[in-house]
Amino acid sequence: LKVTVTEIPIPLSYGPAFEGERVRKDDLFAECGGRKSTCCELLRMREMEEVEDGRIEVVGPDIDELEPVGVLPLAIVVDVAGRKMQKDFEPILERQFHHLINSAEGIMHMGQRDISWIRISRQAREKGFKLSHIGDILHAKLLSDFPSIADKVQVTLYTEEDKVNEILQEARTLYNERDERLAGLKDESVDTFYSCSLCQSFAPNHVCVITPERLGLCGAYNWLDGQASYEIDPSGPNKPVAKGEVIDQHKGEWQGVNEFISQASKGNLERLKAYSILEDPMTSCGCFECIVALLPAANGVMVVDRDFSGMTPSGMTFSTLAGMVGGGIQTPGFLGVGKFYLGSDKFISAEGGFKRLVWMPSHLKERLRNMLQAQAEKVGEPDMLDKIADETVATTEMEVLEYLEKVGHPALGMDPMM
Template identity: 60%
Template sequence: MSRLVAFAAIQGAYNIVSKAEGKFKTAMDKYGANQPLAFPNTAYYLPVIYSVLGIKVEKLADAEQVLNRCKSLLPPHIKDKIYVPYLGHTLDAGMAAILAEEVAEAIRYVEDPDFYLPSEDCDVERGRIWLGAADDTVLRKRGIEFVDGRAPGFAAIVGAAPNPQIAKEIAEDYQKKNLYVFMCANQSGTTFSEQLIEAGVQIGWSTRLVPFGPDISAAVFALGFANRAAMAFGGVQPGDYATVLKYNKDRVFAFVNALGEVNAEWAANAAGAINWGFPTIADTDIPEILPTGVCTYEHVVSSVPYDKMTARSIEVRGLKLTVAEIPVPVAYGPAFEGERVRRDDVYLECGGGKTPCCELVQIADMNTIEDGRVEVIGPDIKDVKPGSRLPLAVTVQIGGRKMQEDYEPILERQIHHLVNYAQGLMHIGQRDIAWYRISKQAVDKGFTLEHIGKILHAKFHQDFGAIFDKCQVKIYTDEAKVNEIIPKAQAAYRVRDERIEGMTDEGTETYYSCTLCQSFAPTHVCVISPERTGLCGAYNWLDCKASFEINPTGPNQPVQKGETLDETLGNWKGVNDFVYKASRQSISSYNFYSLVFDPMTTCGCCECIAAVLPLCNGIMTVNRDYTGMTPTGMKFTTLAGVIGGGNVTPGFVGHSKFNVTQRKFVSGDGGIHRLVWMPKILKEEIRDRLEKRGQDIGIPNFVDMIATEENGVTEEEILAFLEKMGHPAVTMDPILG
């Protein structure tokens, strides 16, 4: 490798460690040794330090041992006529720089607590665009995309492009390929993030263009995100640096794009990233490291033209992408799913309570439909003025020898994601509460309502082609026609709901597995029944059945229940045999309907976590969106860290929001009668179903008996509320008896 690269990286590491040590000494003098030191709302302490060194940095004094370790990692300066194997020294210097920068960034949170915006999205109007360290809510929400393949990796961009237009082109190219873009560092008085804003590009987690910070030290937030994913989803233990680094090389496909002049501190960060197996691809003429070794292929590649930056980066990282071309005039991919179309940018709006709107997918006789036919009945975009509103009914007819009525709602639910993948379109809701917004920018590029049909036809064939042969789409904007279709659609919705609601675990001999998350939690095995949806909330029994039809060798396999070993707890021999094999002989048995006795395994993707509250003789549940304290004395992030590695943890279990109101929810422990506490946001979200469930169990006001954080976050506070309300859990047999 180049001696010049090693020289720059080592010199940069010395500079970074020295600066961090200076900040540390100043902070000690000003705040004292016991000053708390942390990134907000995370159970992973300072994540790079915690994952690599196993050190829990909780207060300022704890950082001293980290900085001492950094100094011990610094290799000798390179001198003339002395030649050594430079790569090892370069890697050590890079790791020292990264660890020191994490200390420095944590101190920044103390010195300037408002520097970073604790949000998923930027407040551009007020000039607050730097998001800093992602909290655990963001990690859980976004980490699942790295599990299921929606996000194959990320590009860490440092510096700035020559102009905003080139920055926009690079960012959008990565978005089209479904990659996240993590941004930091300035170049010539500007940053890549600020260039995107100038070019009119929306940035933030929702668009996968994440502005971590204006300094090179903010690169630690990208590496910290990767390491937290390894601990949260992969079960990697803190301090096992070899495993955490190998995990990232093998499973987190990331790389660095260095745009602009590369100084010594940038070189140190690039050297640090090589430890993770993340190569650097630069636009300038810098010394290269071409031999393979730590990274999959080259370590540092230079002088890459901007129009080839994304392709070359993906090639060097060894990332294999499958990107389908969709016949629409706008960019298309999951990166645009979170994009908002604001009021002033709207060309056409449909639904959302402002006009009648519905979506309906139905099976059809193959002889009555024409594959690929898309019709717009009524005014199209070219027929209306900017800012207009139209009624809308999107109807899709599907025909095929393997198509079944059970698949209709599965395909229908995909409309939300598939339409949102188009740049300049916003889709919220589903069924008869759908809401569409189409931006002026999309219309300027030639987008019409017909393109919605083209998207659905192409993506349904791509994703579900194994179960149908023909797909025809009709889009209605004629108000009389829309008002005629909506009652028919609502009747179809009711029939579907009754069909799934009418299914029972007792009446079904075949359940389905889901092992999608095993890439992160190797021993986790979800088994999904009609009355026990997947803990991530994304899969129910019908979804898994459809998935198996589409991909017979995929993660959703049929599981025969076999002999009933315990009807109350939900334990079957066939399920146990499958779980034992699928968990690599780690889990021999678990129960569907209990969290007290050998509950199901839980992975980090669960929507909610339930836990026993012994004093209240009941259970609580908390959803991942709630960031406050729970009556267990732990927040959601801590609970997920404790049980989320694919473990069977008596007293705790992960589950979906929908599962709370299913008939079999913890029925082995007394059922929903045991539910005594949940966050208010979750309670309000599922209130209608909770009220119906209360009617079913003969306690009409049951929903009001469930405490929330407004009633207390300790068991003593909750018990007083339960006794006042006459909650049934108070008089039930002991839950741990």
């Protein structure tokens, strides 16, 4: 007999109402991650005898030893054992940390994997909140939300620099393994995609269609995750979508997908062309890691991520663009995407693909360098990365065009986009 924990033993109010709440600078007691320190999270499958259910351990200082504003490195390691647990379920359970930790009043959680960021408010600290309570939340909720796969959960929170870095290395190896499982898989080699409607509480008509070569726009769900999530809960947010008859392989349009989105969007959408930014493009909720936007004069597209607050050559900042692109409506010329889609062979392949990329912030180019370089070589443009303009050489569409002409960017030799 399994005991179900329903009460969460923490000194704070807890529930979905607190999910979207921010912790601002003035209210801040302590933080982990967010460029201030390393912060990563890792969920690992373990054998039954390796996990002591309910064991929560903080290795290193907890926040009660800090003065405001305190900064700690943090690695959250959750070990899960269960008779029906599978390695493929690790990313699904790990992706839950975000909303589970966010649901505590006065605690903010952003990001995932090795870019997570946790803020703890002064009010939460006054009520007695400590890092160990993150362990209590994850233990209680993973057991109660996933009773069919999690039988035992133990949580260790490391806050010493050396140990955090050691976990970070282990975590990165595992993240890579997860991403690589997908590497050889092509859209053509499967007959089923997966939908994700997790975001319909914010954007009621939005549905992500996740294919092997195009992950969800939040960057946290890929095709294998959709499959695993459906296996865990067939009535949950991820459903198989049969491709059905091919309408247009080049633009990525299938009869079955059209029927699915028309029903899932309650009649608001009729057609989807998965590989196009100009014709019936994918919609967005608001979670996109990056926004891709057409730059007609430069005969290409730009991409911008959340961390870039300056003006882009589209004449809009990220937040202005985000207001246009979100909300579940098709906006030809604009796409919300997960950053790994930029390295996919299906990245706006209907319009010529990777060679259309003409501008991106320099930090994003650096962060994705290995993936982008591999793609540049694949399309026969090994020195293309240097030809993509960034904010240091161009902030208007005309400056982008001038730069492209100077360096001989391949987009200028392609068919006109408009």
